[in-house]
Amino acid sequence: MGESVTHVAASVYTDEARFAAEQAALFAHLPQVIAPSALLPRPNMAVPHDGFGLPLLVSRDKAGKAHVFYNVCRHRGTRLLEGGEALCAPRIVCPYHAWAYALDGTLAAVPRADTFPGLDKADMHLVELPSIEAGGLIWFARCPSADFSDAASLAAEFDAFGLSGHHLYRRRVHDVASNWKLIMDAFLESYHVQRLHSSSIGKFFADGVTAADRIGPHQRSAVGRADYLAKIAPDDWPALRAAITFAYQLFPATVIVVSPDYVNxxxxxxxxxxxxxxxxxxxxxxxxATPEDELHWEKSWTLLDEGTFGGEDFRAAALGQQGLSSGAIAEVTLGTLETGVYEFHAQVDAALSPARKK
Incomplete structure (x- = not known):
């Protein structure tokens, strides 16, 4: 909880030059989560990924190691996999000339190899980006010198929740008409929970009962559920898990919400x-395991993905973008329950500072 009212300039959400600077200083250089480990639950799986503006491929090889490659054949540059669904196979075959790659990126086969005299298949590995799998998350970076020490140090946090052993129930991509920071803002304060979410999850939470801190540039918070907290001993982990929703904001742009019985x-x-x-x-x-289980998780998915997140948080971000883009206000005003938002923007500013000095 902060001590005073703070402000963030409205232009950080609407200025094109600012957005370009963030892309160059944050998203082109810093490690970021691309998917949970549960996206690839078995060896010899691969999923195409285009969300970062690059044709990428997330794979798990036959030994179980995760990789992030460019989804580009080394022969003629053809895209290897289309769509967004997982391929379960020991090889990826290019649709153009059928060059085949193992899931560790090695070139496994070339049709009519005799027509490529002197070609060494060992030199034609798929182009790989730096990545690490830790704590049930797969991180990658575009920058060859990216520092993944934060990802490794955060792994213990997510291992405590057993994240790496979870099952992927469902996934969905939302297209939100909002600056990315407005979406992050929604998960950096609990002031809105009983108001914006009054028709969905608001009734489960005690207003203003939140603890939050930082781990380097990242933030974590714990939001209490009504009528439970006073009865729980601080060292009773099962009881805490049942009564508290934990949230992590991984810098620059990943949110992890750990609810009592599932994780988003x-x-x-x-x-x-x-x-x-x-x-x-x-x-x-x-x-x-049963139809009743399926009904339970379907209900939870609908409540969170379509209601709380899609229908409320993301909608609020889009409405905020409309208002801020009008130029009606020069700055956003933050109360003492919204200090996490201010702290986040301070971290963004700090990350941009070196780039601005060059």
Whole structure:
């Protein structure tokens, strides 16, 4: 909880030059989450990924190691996989000339190899981007010198929730008419919960009962549920998990919401100053075993993805973008329950500062 009212300039959400600077300083250089590990639950799986404006391929090889490659054949530059669904196979075959790649990126086969005299298949590995899998999350970076130490240090946080052992129930990409930071803002304060979410989840939470702190540039928070907190001992982990929703805001643009019985991982992918793709992954402890299980998780998915997130948080961000783009106000005003928003923008400013000095 902050001590005073703070402000953020409205232009940080609407200025094209600011957006370009963020793309160059943050998204082109810093590691970011591309997907939870549960997207690839078995060896020899691959999923095409275009959300960051690049043709990418997330794979898990036969040894179980995760990779992020360019989804581009080394022969003639053809895109290898289309769509967004997972391929379950030991090889990826180019649709043009059928060059085949193993899921670790090695070139496995070339039709009519005799017509490529002197070609060494070992030199034709798919182009790989730096990545790490830690704590049930797959991180990648576009910059060859990216520092993944934060990803490794955060792994213990997510291991405590058993994230790497969760099952992917469903995923969906939302196209939100909003600057990416307005979406992040929604998960950096609980002031809105009982108001914006009054018809969905608001009734489950105690107003203003939130604890939050920072881990480097990242933030984490715990929001209490009504009528439970006073009865719980601080060291009773199962009881805390049942009564508290934990949220992580991984810098620059990933949100993880740990509810009592499921987890939402939301990856934000800025497309333009006023447009952001958000991929929402819902993870559950294990696959549904009965029709009753399926009904339960379907209800939870609908409540969160279509209601709380899609119908309320993302809608509020889009409405905010409309208002701020009008120029009616020069700055956003933040109360003492919204200090996390101010802290987040301070981290963005700090990340931009070196770029602005060059």
């Amino acid at each position: 991982v939301m990856v934000l992918m800025p497309q333009a100053v006023g447009r952001t793709l958000v991929e929402n992954f819902m993870l559950i402890p294990e696959p549904p």
